[in-house]
Amino acid sequence: DTAVSQTPKYLVTQMGNDKSIKCEQNLGHDTMYWYKQDSKKFLKIMFSYNNKELIINETVPNRFSPKSPDKAHLNLHINSLELGDSAVYFCASTPSTGVGYTFGSGTRLTVV
């Protein structure tokens, strides 16, 4: 199936730990994104990569570091996790025109 797939779907971890979320798309898109959805369901852009190049880096703590090994993959590594990092993180991709976002099904991160 053509899609944007994220792993893991659920992640429960303790404060201070380091964790990674992986994202892969097989749509042939050039641009990939990470969005964060908080408890009020408000979706906000975090990062964007176009052909492995960082395009958007919103006001996000530098504990969050995206990595794009190739244009089909965009991973998110989070250091020293805090309670406030608990949210659902969505990966998405678009073609180079920026039209036609496809979202993954999300990773629910819970920091305890």
Next chain:
Amino acid sequence: EDQVTQSPEALRLQEGESSSLNCSYTVSGLRGLFWYRQDPGKGPEFLFTLYSAGEEKEKERLKATLTKKESFLHITAPKPEDSATYLCAVQTGSNDYKLSFGAGTTVTVRA
């Protein structure tokens, strides 16, 4: 900074009871306005893109319209399967293609 406000926050409808959702926006250089549907535990699913004032698009029981300041999503004769959170987002005239979302309207349709 782009601002997108959706109202109401929640909407409870009886099956067959038509209604409208509002999305008002303040942006510089609208490139496109998007409507998405989000079911619990899933990612947003694309519904419509509107590019200019006066434009309308339809899909089954849903119809989206756009003016210079707001967009409406009309749900005609809704069914229980239309229950979801509907998200509005804008894309502005920059090169980064990011979407700025509203907080969503959660629609519940009772049989």
